[in-house]
Amino acid sequence: MAATAIPVDTLPSIDPATGKILAQFERTLPEVLPEVLSRARAAQSGWRALPIEKRCAQLRVLRDCMMASRDVLADAVVAESGKPRVEALFADLFVALDTAQYFSKSGAKLLRSERVPHHSPAGKAKSGRLIYEPVGVIGIISSWNYPLAIPLSQIIPAVAAGNAVICKTSDFTPHCGALIEKLFLDAGFPKNLVTVVQGGGEVGQALIDAGPDKIMFTGSVATGRRIAEACAQKLIPSVLELGGKDAMIVLADAHLEVAASAAVWGSYTNCGQVCLSVERLFVEQAVEEKLLALCVEKTKKLRLGPGCDPAIDVGPLIRPHHVQRMSDLVNDAVARGARVLCGGKARPDLGSNFFEPTVIAGVNSTMRLFQEETFGPILAVQVVKDSEEAVARANDSAFSLAASVWTSDAKRGQAIAARLRAGAVMVNDAISYFGIAEAPHGGFGASGWGRTHGKAGLLEMVQTKYIDVDRLPGREKPWWYRYGADLERAADGFLKFEFGGGLTAKLRNARTALKTMFRDHGL
Ligand code: NAD
Helix, strand or coil, X not given: CCCCCCEEEEEEEECCCCCCEEEEEEEECXXXXXXXXXXXXXXXXXXXXXXXHHHHHHXXXXXXXXXXXXXXXXXXXXXXXXXXXXXXXXXXXXXXXXXXXXXXXXXXXXXXXXXXXXCCCHHXXXXXEEEEEECCEEEEECCCCXXXXXXXXXXXXXXXXXXXEEEECCCCCHHHHHHHHHHHHHCCCCCCCEEEECCCHHHXXXXXXXXXXXXXXXXXXXXXXXXXXXXXXXXXXXXXXXXXXXXXXXXXXXXXXXXXXXXXXXXXHHHHCCCCCCCEEEEXXXXXXXXXXXXXXXXXXXXXXXXXXXXXXXXXXXXXXXXXXXXXXXXXXXXXXCEEEECCCECCXXXXXXXXXXXXXXXXXXXXXXXXXXXCCEEEEEEECCHHHHHHHXXXXXXXXXXXXXXXXXXXXXXXXXHCCCXXXXXXXXXXXXXXXXXXXXXXXXXXXXXECHHHHHHCCEEEEEEXXXXXXXXXXXXXXXXXXXXXXXXXXXXXHHHCCCHHHHHHHHHHHHHHHCCCCCC
């Protein structure tokens, strides 16, 4: 349990498959956040002083600790999030381990100081370098749906870059949160460098109020808006990883068997509770019938049940009101003319959080299913005339996290990818780029701002500092005092030299430019 937390009451860890309370964890009192922050600041000052190579080497120990405790970690993910164990291993554990491996190998190289060559002749009198410094203490506020992969893929680059972290994991996954803090202590990271605070929105709000140097938030649009407002009040920079409404475009020349398997997996993995879920499928009319038949056939074969049962494919939703929401979304679509081809119902016989994997056709943008983030096991399909219409419809969304294009023509797929409004587009795959350590992740519009993962994610964890060294330290600068008509003429000559056209103009004004550089200030 969180070593730094002061208990007032407890936070239950609930199994979504049964609704049973599995354990209780200490809830962090919002009032202790300033104290947690000052301890994190103290830990960070020693940590940042270490060479980055040393900090990155420590990540290998972290990776080894994760590998050694992978069973415990996977069990906690399954128990609290409800996902099948295979998904806990492939998604949560793989992403967490690979992030540690990637930044242990590449962190120092990615943040190496860089020379900044100056293009202008005047600028050549100086040498420039960029250096990357830690931000300080980073507050990470996380969602529940990948309770290891999401917080760890942000904490790991944050500490590699020399920061301390206070992470508020989701109140739905307190066991995973406690295990994350323990992992860093077991791996020999300094005490208070990574602190997990436990609780709901009130603890997240208290974390922002305490005044960390940056906030990385992953969660819903509604909460993201509140976070952005709270950060703006204190001028705290933020990264917002919010919801998605990802389009999957299936062109007539796609491998339909594969595309149907991808649509089914992409819509139902983690019971559809994935920011990168396939939420809107657009299929060219020539292959609509065949694709739908394949999706229905494959969906009907899926087994619904608790994530701890190795024989199941789809687990429960996280809480009962999410089941009601799925029914509402399906009913709204049906009332407006959509057709449920399979599934579409809650399964109270299995437990209060189960909803059948559902294929629904004839969905369009007038329906809630195409407007709101579904975040559940519904494969919603609209037929389109051609790829032009598919692109237009895919781009008709407030969200812009990711998308996928399915075609046997990779070139055509890439051309369409370039036209889609999304932070990432996959050609002939869905979701899995999240597991590629080098690939930046993030969107724009309602999907938020900033990036996590890869070099772009690492650069969110640093301040970029420019260092300028003058090569002529014994000379006063031409633009300093005193001013006068002479200097005005010289300045104009200098502009003509720099920007006044070709070589002839340069030669004509070279003398003035030189005179300007070496003028006598008369002060
Ligand atoms: P949520 O917005 O309900 O909660 C996210 C986190 O914010 C939780 O830790 C919660 O306790 C905290 N929180 C709530 N109110 C707060 C407040 N006022 N101040 C500070 N913190 C507060 O989201 P969720 O249900 O945990 O996650 C689901 C959402 O997350 C979906 O919309 C999903 O698309 C999105 N998500 C996005 C990504 C991404 O990378 N873009 C990844 C995973 C999930």
